[in-house]
Amino acid sequence: MTQATLLALLSHWWRNPLQLFTLLAGLALATALWSGVQAVNAEARASYDAAAATLGEAQYERLVRPDGQPMAQATYVALRRAGWLVSPVVQGRLEGVRIVGIEPLTAPGGIGPVAPQEGADFGSFLTGEGQLFANAETAARLPDLDVIISPDIAPGTAVTDIGVAQRLLGKADLIDSLIVLPAQPRTRVPLAEIAADLTRQPAQGGSDIGRLTDSFHLNLTAFGLLSFAVGIFIVNGAIGLAFEQRRPVVRTMRALGLPLRRLILLMGAELMIFALIAGIIGVALGYVIAALLLPDVAATLRGLYGADVSGTLQLRPSWWLSGLAIALGGTALAASGALSQLARMPLLAAAQPRALAMAAGRRARLQGYAALVLLVLSAILMVTAEGLIGGFGLLAGLLIGAALALPLLLDACLNLMSKAAKSVTAQWFWADTRQQLPGLSLALMALLLAMAANVGVSTMVSSFRLTFTDFLDQRLASELYVRTDDAAQAAGLIGFAKDRVDAILPIQSTQTTVAGQPTEVFGARDHATYRDFWVFLQSTDDAWGTTFAGRTVLINEQLSRRAGLDVGDTMTLQDRDFQIAGVYGDYGNPIGQAVLGEAIFGMLYPDVAPRNYGLRMPPEDVPDFVAGLEAATGIPATQTINQAGIKSISLAIFERTFTVTTALNILTLAVAGFAILMSLLTLASMRVPQLAPAWAMGMTRRQIGWLELLRAVMLALLTALVALPLGLALAWALLAVVNVAAFGWQLPMYLFPADYARLGVFALLAAALAALWPALRLARTPPADLLKVFSNER
Amino acid sequence: MLLTVTDIQKTYQTADGPFAVLRGIDLCLAAGETLALTGESGSGKSTLLHLIGGLDTPDAGQIVLQGQDIAALDDTGRAALRRGTVGVVFQQFNLIPSLKVGDNIAFQARLAGKHDPAWAATLAEKMGLTPHLNKYPEQLSGGQQQRVAIARTLAAKPKLVLADEPTGNLDEATAGVVMDLMLQLVAETGAGLLMVTHSEALAARLSRRLHLRAGQVA
Structure with a gap:
């Protein structure tokens, strides 16, 4: 039974490769955007962690001079003799590389490349002729020195023995800071009696650099999530349409005796296999996106915050796994609705038409109520939200509420236009567009989210740039x-x-x-x-x-x-x-x-x-x-x-930041355009029976094709009109709520009408391009296919 | 007795309120017997057929098929009944468009675990479908598609064949050919046949007729 069912299920995709492509491409793109952004974030964070581990700055208290000047080596010796468990550090720059000199015998474990538990070669480290440890990228910048490649060392940093560092940096008998080990003997002499000129610099909870750049990463993560949400809408749409098209087959198989549970299990398993394949493609694509973005992100972080981030990408198992998990989870999320509908679908199509119509009406009303509740909740949170949870609650409420409300808003608009239409063609056009709306609504929701994300993030980044430019002047x-x-x-x-x-x-x-x-x-x-x-x-x-x-x-x-x-x-x-x-x-x-x-x-x-x-x-x-x-x-x-x-360096850095956000903007918009294309292509084959009567009554195929194109552009325009205020609300929430909660400062919000107009034009172009092929296909439908609609043999 | 239906009742909810489609139907059918169900549109013929086939459940009454009460079965039990004991021929053919003709014919028998390639080949041969086994349903005419549907039903060797206006979508000449084949093959398998039809001529070819009016036996 299982074999026969699987054969029947899989044969659908074999006969409808475009649908299969839609499904796989939608999921792969969603995973690619998510995992790409996550890879960039993970790579940068790994760099900070390596930096923190190398310098020990995050974990340990230090002794330094208040004026930041080095101390004499004799001070270190005096402190050790007085019972203080401290370890010396010398730092400086050589050929643009940060040289960190440590003493492995007294340094706490984990702050250097050579830790006793790893059984490393102490001899060569301590007595070598200037042996240093650095990653490959940094090692290339020190061609004249004996550098051992160690990937765990922070980018732009080389670690060596303190004696070597003193020699290389010209700091003979000088020490920059002393790391205070956590466990200290009680009998030690007070600091003031040994080295009154030193002060204690407390340990910090996390990496300074990490905190500084959290803002940048938060934005990227938010963008990754939005992109993934757009992708999930595509997947949801593709799965929904595939299920819709297979509904008669499913009904037939059940009528022939296939148990419902077996059917759902097999369809679920089929989707999970696709998700796995698409997930692997998506993570690989994400790697390409990340590899393209990372040099710009690295340059931005280096310039903006002084954070050294490796410009090259490492394949990390964690984001391979998280990418696949998000692909499988996203598919499960997108498929759950379709599968639960399948479970509740009556075996007989016409058994209870009234009940089905009432159920559809109930669903629409439920969607409307859910949208209303979420938008009202967002309005309340706009006034009351405090903290990151409140901020993200506001963002989620706004985006999901608006997406749920969109089909209802569009339906109301189309209803108004239908009533205002004078000519028969116009009346048919509006009525037909209303009929198309359910099939297109998920793609339009994806477009709404993509455009709102574009408006929101562009407004935030541009406002940040203007504010920062003013701040630089100040x-x-x-x-x-x-x-x-x-x-x-x-x-x-x-x-x-x-x-x-x-x-x-x-x-x-x-x-x-x-x-x-x-x-x-x-x-x-x-x-x-x-x-x-x-x-x-x-x-x-x-x-x-x-x-x-x-x-x-x-x-x-x-x-x-x-x-x-x-x-x-x-x-x-x-x-x-x-x-x-x-x-x-x-x-x-x-x-x-x-x-x-x-x-x-x-x-x-x-x-x-x-x-x-x-x-x-x-x-x-x-x-x-x-x-x-x-x-x-x-x-x-x-x-x-x-x-x-x-100033010119700072502005150049911002241009690099813009390269990243612009690339992500374009990718997200492209994904949304792809969603529209795939929805229209899938609908096109179902459209023939709906368009045949119009053709039979005197409209030309060319006219029908043009109207199909116009329909897509008009729906995109209406969606853009909803996306603009939503995007601005999103920007406000990011600037005034999330930023304050995360970083303690609020950015003023500026408006950029020309940017929004340009984005609107791009969205209309994307919709027109997406509709072009399906419209051409419809315009070229052979009369024989249209005639079949009226034949009993169809 | 192959099938015994006792006091079956079924009501649907409509825009105007509840509508009683079946109001106490009784019938019985022996193995190898053929019965035509006739009546005006809305008289409850198709509903009765669906209830007997385990495609829907009655509100009240009993349907005993081979000694088993269908109304008492759960979804899994009814699915097992549909694939193993009953075969349904639909007016709209309901073939699986992505499977080739040969696979369509074998589909229900495979589901039931009763696939007999020789018997499937015989059916295809008798139905004149052998040259079309590697085609997809959309490449066949309506009459050919209905023959595939009948072959699919008979390939699983059901005890009871239910046919819902099987020739309703076909022209008269094609309908005649399809009907001849179906009656001949049903007789060969010894199954019972219950067929819904509007056609007096077709009804006259079956061994018995039951006329429904407003949900009751007239």
Whole structure:
């Protein structure tokens, strides 16, 4: 029985290869988009984790000098003798590669490539002539050194013995930081007695870089999910149509004695086999997408956040498995509706026509109620949502609610147009379009989601770019930034610059904790630069005036939201109370920030000396100044950063970001266009009996073809009109709810009408292209096929 | 007795409220006997046929086929009955369009685990289908398709053949040929035949006739 049934089921696909292609392609594309984006995310995260593991920065407390300068090696020796279990680290850059020197005998396990439990060759590591460990990409950048390839080392980083690092970096007898091992003897001498100039830098819960770039990854993940949702709509549509076409066969097989349970099991198994095949194709396609996207993503993250991400992709079993799981799960989800309908389908087609019609009506009403409930819930969440769960609940409610409401909205529109139509052809066209709607609604839902995702994500990214550009103008107001290595260089710089520039703005900061939040406190010099460029989200009338006078403090949005501090509230720094005079936007910063006047900062933190300086001068004077500075003080040009250069780099990074989002936009839209094409192609064969009467009554096949094309474009246009407000609501939810919940800062939302118009044109073109082939096929249907409709032999 | 139907009742819900299609039907049929069910449209002929074939369930009454009460069977039991004991010939042929003619003929017998290639070949030969075994149903005429449907039913060697206006879609000449073949083969297998028809001429060729009117035996 099973063999005969399987033969009958599979023969359907053999005779309808287009349907099989639709099903496999829809699922493969959905899986490809999902797994591609996930692969990029996983690769980047793996890079951060490798970085964190290599540097030990996430897991361990450290001892450092407050001014960031190296300490003497003797300090390390003194601490060890006093009972402190610490391990030295030296860091620096060589040929653009971060060199990390560790001491394997004292370093905690897992922070370097050579851990005792792995039985590695200690001898060569400790005594080698400069032996380093790095991944292949990094090793290629150090051709003159003896580099052992180790894929687990973070991208852009090479790990070596501390002695080798000191030699390579020119830091003889110097140490940058000391890792404090978790277990310390109770008898050790207090730190202040051994090394009073060192401070303890607490361990962090996760990788700094990981937190910084979470925003970027969240966007990519959201896009991956949306793409997958679009794909699932396609799969759902393909499965639904395939089941619809096989309904008579299923009925016949059951009438001939095939048990329902066996039939459902076999159809389920058949789908799962297809899902597995499509899943494998999809994951492979996803790998290609990821490989194409990763260099841009890596460049974006490197430039935007300073995060080193490998530009090449590794095949990771986890995302192969997750890709296949999502393909199987997606198919199960998409097929569950069709299979449950099959289980409830009466054996006799015409047994209870009234009951079936009533059931269809009930389903439509249920869909309407579900859409209404979800949209009302979304409206409530727009006002009340807090936290990531609320934000994602809002996104899901909006998208699913709108998708469910779309067929009902379109039906209402078509009904209105049908009533307004004057000519017979127009009346037939609208009525026929209404009849087509159920078959096309899933593809149109996919188009709605794709377009809304495009509008939403484009608005978010563009708003981010505009905001960030303004933010750069605010934060990079000085024409030149100079880093000094020590007090002598700083003095030399000030001496050289004081008569040559309009203003010298020292940049000095220290880490502290405010209301339990890690916070960086800055001391700002009284200058018009701050008043002219900084934009407050809220402030008192003379926020800068009172702050420079030492009476008030300014804080960033993150600190304001996390610590619940607003303008007018009081906060304490070094046991001194300050009233908050302003809250400013601080995009991309994971921690709190506070700005004090320079004088009061110097009083509260006397040990902190500025090492970085912003210099105001006419932009055209910058090159001569940099040359003169090097000649006069020996500060090299590599320690200076031209503001125009930073801005152009930052904008270039954004263009790379746009490449990623544009690529994903195009892919998602293409998937939705594909859904329409496949739905129309599948429907085309079922359309002949519906179109034959119109042809018989005097319409030409050409006219019928044109009307088919017009129908697809018109439905796409109506869908686009619904997608625009939905996309904007999506953007708002991402910017004002999800971003705030995830990162603590809100982005202002800007509108880009020209972009939306262009997207609308693309969507109409995609729909027209998708409809072209089916319309041509219908226009060329041989009269003999149309005549068969009226023949008893059909 | 092959089939005994006692006081069968069936009601459908319609837009105007409940509609009693069958209101206490009784009939019986012996093995090898042929019975024509006639009556106007809506008199309940097809409904009765579907109930006997286990395609639907009665609201009340008893249908005993080979000593087994069909009304008491669950879905799995009725499916077993359909593939093993009963064969249904539909007016719309209901062939599987993606299977070739040969596979269509063998399909029900395979489901029932009773596939006999020699018997299937004999049926195809007698039905004049041998040259068409490798064709798809859509490549055949209506008369040929109905012959495939009859061959499919008989290939499983059912005890009872139910035919719902089997020649309703065929012209008179083709209908005559198809009917001749079906009656001849049913007689050869010794099965009982219950056929719904509007045609007085066809009804006259069967051994008995039962006329239904408004859900009751007239």
